[in-house]
Amino acid sequence: MQYTLEELLAVEVSRHINDDEMGFVGVGTGGAAFIRAVGIPAVASRLAQLRHAPNYTIMFGPILDPVLDADCIPETNFEPDLIRWPCRSQITVEEALCIFKRGKMGIGFVSGAQVDQWGNFNIVCIGDYAHPKVRLPGPLAQPDHAAHAKRVFAVQKHDRRTFVEQVDYVSAAGNKDRSGLPGGGPAWIFTELAVMDFDPRTGRMRLSSVHPGKTVEQVIERTGFALEIPAEVPLTEPPSAEDLDLIRTRIDPSRKWLNAQITQEPATLEAD
Amino acid sequence: MPEKKVKRMALAEAASMIRDGDRVAVAGSLIRRHPMALIHEMIRQRKRGLTLFGWNNGIDFDMLIGAGCVKEAHSAYVGLSNVGLAKNFRRAVEQREIRYVDHSETCAIDRFRAAATGAPYALSKTPLHTGLQENPEYQKEVTDPFTGETWIALEPFHADVAIMHAHRADPYGNVQLDPIRMMDNETDMLICKAANKVIVTVEEFVDEEEIIRTNQQTVLTKLFVDAVVLAPYGAHPNSCDLRYVFDIAHAREYQAKSATAVGFRVYLDEYVYGCKEWDEYLAKIGRKHLESITRMDIAGA
Numbered sequence: 001m002q003y004t005l006e007e008l009l010a011v012e013v014s015r016h017i018n019d020d021e022m023g024f025v026g027v028g029t030g031g032a033a034f035i036r037a038v039g040i041p042a043v044a045s046r047l048a049q050l051r052h053a054p055n056y057t058i059m060f061g062p063i064l065d066p067v068l069d070a071d072c073i074p075e076t077n078f079e080p081d082l083i084r085w086p087c088r089s090q091i092t093v094e095e096a097l098c099i100f101k102r103g104k105m106g107i108g109f110v111s112g113a114q115v116d117q118w119g120n121f122n123i124v125c126i127g128d129y130a131h132p133k134v135r136l137p138g139p140l141a142q143p144d145h146a147a148h149a150k151r152v153f154a155v156q157k158h159d160r161r162t163f164v165e166q167v168d169y170v171s172a173a174g175n176k177d178r179s180g181l182p183g184g185g186p187a188w189i190f191t192e193l194a195v196m197d198f199d200p201r202t203g204r205m206r207l208s209s210v211h212p213g214k215t216v217e218q219v220i221e222r223t224g225f226a227l228e229i230p231a232e233v234p235l236t237e238p239p240s241a242e243d244l245d246l247i248r249t250r251i252d253p254s255r256k257w258l259n260a261q262i263t264q265e266p267a268t269l270e271a272d
Numbered sequence: 273m274p275e276k277k278v279k280r281m282a283l284a285e286a287a288s289m290i291r292d293g294d295r296v297a298v299a300g301s302l303i304r305r306h307p308m309a310l311i312h313e314m315i316r317q318r319k320r321g322l323t324l325f326g327w328n329n330g331i332d333f334d335m336l337i338g339a340g341c342v343k344e345a346h347s348a349y350v351g352l353s354n355v356g357l358a359k360n361f362r363r364a365v366e367q368r369e370i371r372y373v374d375h376s377e378t379c380a381i382d383r384f385r386a387a388a389t390g391a392p393y394a395l396s397k398t399p400l401h402t403g404l405q406e407n408p409e410y411q412k413e414v415t416d417p418f419t420g421e422t423w424i425a426l427e428p429f430h431a432d433v434a435i436m437h438a439h440r441a442d443p444y445g446n447v448q449l450d451p452i453r454m455m456d457n458e459t460d461m462l463i464c465k466a467a468n469k470v471i472v473t474v475e476e477f478v479d480e481e482e483i484i485r486t487n488q489q490t491v492l493t494k495l496f497v498d499a500v501v502l503a504p505y506g507a508h509p510n511s512c513d514l515r516y517v518f519d520i521a522h523a524r525e526y527q528a529k530s531a532t533a534v535g536f537r538v539y540l541d542e543y544v545y546g547c548k549e550w551d552e553y554l555a556k557i558g559r560k561h562l563e564s565i566t567r568m569d570i571a572g573a
Contacts, residue, residue, distance in 0.1 A: 079518065093301075093381070134366070135372075170401065
């Protein structure tokens with residue numbers, strides 16, 4: 001059965017979501033960045049609820065546990081539509097962030113301009129911090145996710161500009177040194193090529209599976225550091241017919257999430 | 273009988289309360305409800321040497337920075353959301369024209385809360401093992417006296433002035449927000465309470481009887497407020513909850529013009545220096561265009 005890259009990633013992310021936990025995503029920007037940071041986590045969340053995690057809840061900024069069925073998803077991700085999105089509670093941003101500090105956040109979804117072998121993320125600057133080559137908008141709540149969430153998930157673009165030996169600025173702490181940090185740190189990285197996790201003994205990123213039609217060589221070629229590669233690398237399991245049916249008919253029929261239609265800047269990851 | 277103090281005033285008079293070198297706390301978040309009418313007036317009055325405090329900022333910080341009003345700024349984000357990077361901000365940091373201090377969202381809000389509650393400092397673990405530990409004069413490692421754990425103590429955001437845009441107020445400075453609103457901006461009240469002086473612009477004035485009738489909507493009483501100013505569409509091009517949506521077309525024009533310092537000067541000449549007051553700016557944006565971003569379904573709120 002044919003499926004898109006976005007569908008493959010949403011289904012794969014959903015498999016790593018646990019029942020009885022909470023996840024957090026921002027309300028996002030537009031285009032391909034939106035698909036990675038918001039669209040895929042949103043569809044994965046609803047799919048997990050329908051398949052194996054009925055008590056999983058998600059927080060979109062101040063919007064707690066919204067109704068994720070297609071007919072309730074807002075027309076745009078602009079303020080008046082977000083305010084009217086049916087949800088169980090609208091909470092203040094302070095309360096939302098206290099959920100992190102109290103250790104009640106299961107998954108923090110992040111994405112960065114750079115990620116390194118330890119799972120440090122950077123969305124602050126390229127080049128020297130004091131005199132950057134490119135100044136980016138800043139870390140938002142990413143450092144809070146990395147410090148406090150039980151697990152950090154990231155949907156990332158896979159190239160050598162993004163997967164670097166060492167990030168230029170640590171805006172989210174990875175596995176190199178977590179002394180004093182209550183959260184669990186980076187757990188899973190999902191890209192257009194593969195799925196990565198972290199070796200619990202060394203804290204370094206390792207290849208977990210490659211997507212159908214992609215190769216380990218491609219992953220190595222597009223990673224700017226020595227990724228740990230197990231002797232046998234399985235293929236990422238393709239979406240089932242039932243997964244695809246749920247996504248296409250019940251969760252995201254008009255592609256608001258997986259192709260960023262909600263942002264009015266439609267995109268695909270293949271074209272990015 | 274002595275009269276109660278009327279705090280309603282003109283935009284120019286309110287902005288004159290802000291002095292060169294002040295630490296200014298700016299309410300609003302991302303592309304939402306920043307006090308833009310006041311920011312235009314600050315630029316027209318050519319404020320200099322300001323330090324800005326915010327937790328998620330956009331065109332508000334970018335415009336003040338591009339206009340040369342700022343020497344230092346603190347936030348967790350300065351960008352234009354869907355529209356992309358904030359180019360004046362980017363240029364000023366890359367060329368080291370301002371000092372910029374990065375925070376996480378919790379750290380910035382914690383620093384406001386510490387100031388608002390009179391605490392000597394905020395405590396956080398978020399900066400551990402990150403670049404946020406740069407700028408050591410604002411943060412020190414401390415040991416929890418009960419557990420021995422390491423925490424980062426953050427200096428409160430003690431602001432001279434806070435500026436906020438709200439939905440309505442009475443002339444005495446009792447400020448209200450519509451009951452249904454984006455909860456991201458509840459931090460605004462902490463931001464105002466962190467400052468010595470507070471200036472609030474509003475979409476509309478109501479009389480004191482209406483405030484008394486709907487007192488559940490009062491978010492700041494006159495005790496906290498020094499000036500209230502009428503500024504319809506005062507957050508434009510940012511959104512204002514259910515009243516009007518982010519003006520993405522204008523934000524794109526802003527961003528295109530701010531691609532270069534010269535281009536940004538053209539923008540300022542047209543939309544800020546070229547307008548004596550906020551009404552002139554709104555006329556330039558155009559009634560028809562403003563109608564296209566207006567939602568105003570607060571009746572059903």
